[in-house]
Amino acid sequence: MKSVYLVAIIITILIGSFFNWILCCDAIAEEVVVERTVVEKTLPVNPLIIEDSTGTFSYRTNDNFNFHESDFIILRPLENGVDEGIEKLNDYISPNEQKFIDVTGFYAANERNNSAFPNLGLARANSVKNHLIAMGISSKKINTYGEIKEDLVVNDSIYVGPVAFLITEDSNFKNAEAVIARIKEEPIVLYFETGKSTITLTDEQRAKYLDIVRAMDKVDDISVVIYGHTDSTGSTENNMALGKGRAEFIKSYLVRNGIPETSIETISKGEQEPVADNNTTEGRAKNRRTVITIK
Incomplete structure (x- = not known):
């Protein structure tokens, strides 16, 4: 008889433990769900x-x-x-x-x-x-x-x-022909130190860039062309490569700033088209340039 009581006690303990485990896990799961919901509601929203x-x-x-x-x-x-x-x-x-x-x-x-x-x-x-x-x-x-x-x-x-x-009911791009003519007459001109290809745009150049982007958005069949120029330091062959590298550097910058790569052409002029005397320091500085325009 004692053995029967013992078995009954063991069964009771096992059943109690099982239900306690079920109820405990359900409570934990419910607590996790509630906590997660609270976190989601605290995230900032700007519709x-x-x-x-x-x-x-x-x-x-x-x-x-x-x-x-x-x-x-x-x-x-x-x-x-x-x-x-x-x-x-x-x-x-x-x-x-x-x-x-x-x-x-x-x-x-x-x-x-x-x-x-x-x-x-x-x-x-x-x-x-x-x-x-x-x-x-x-x-x-x-x-x-x-x-x-x-x-x-x-x-x-x-x-x-x-x-x-x-x-x-209004477009913000007016007088397209005048804007395009102004860009062609006054393109963005960027200057480089010898052997370097880094640049920072001025406020005036940023304004011209905005005109270029808006012109490309509103007018069909125009694209950006970038000309790379150098001074006469070094060989003609190296200067052609340097001019191309500078133009390509500016191209990658413009692509990152939203102009499609397929709408940009790069051309190296090397030392062929100086705008100043290559025999002076000031002249060489003016010749080391990249010109951004549209065509």
Whole structure:
């Protein structure tokens, strides 16, 4: 009889332990789910909103374009809500010649502008513009702007959605022929130290670069051409290679700043077309140049 009681006690202990294990694990799982939900809700959100200021189109999603601090390259992968909105936007504005999309990029005062554009906001807007083009929207339909803004949403050095969209009935590129003529007459001229291929654009050069980008967006059959020049130091053969290398360096810089590689041509002039006397230090400095224009 004692053995029967002993067996019953053991069975009772085993059953109790089993149910205790089940209930305990369920509680832990529930606690983990609750904790994860709380974390997700604390993440900053800056919704992507696209609206027609004179029509009925409206789209909103909590997904958006994000960027690292002081950078203008879109962080990928993009969430589904972004491209879904762009597809609907394309369906809406493409059939209507009077509709354009304004893309405004924002930046904070403490961010560094390492782009070729006048400000980081314009660089971000241009990156978004290129994504819209890849999604099928014509570049002629897109206007880009840049603005400083201090209340941007930031999460661990990532700027969440520092862009704004608005559908309008106006193109921001006026007098195309005059702009193109001015670029050809006053191209961007960059100077190099002997044997070096590094450059920093001035404010004036950044403004000219913006004109080049907008001209390429709005006018058909134009492209960028980069001429590399050197002084007469060294052999003619080496100078032709150096001129080509400088032009290619600038090409890679422009590609990173949003101009398609297929729209850029590089030509080396070497020492063949000096603009100053190669017998003087000042003259040689002027001859070591790269010229960016359009054709």
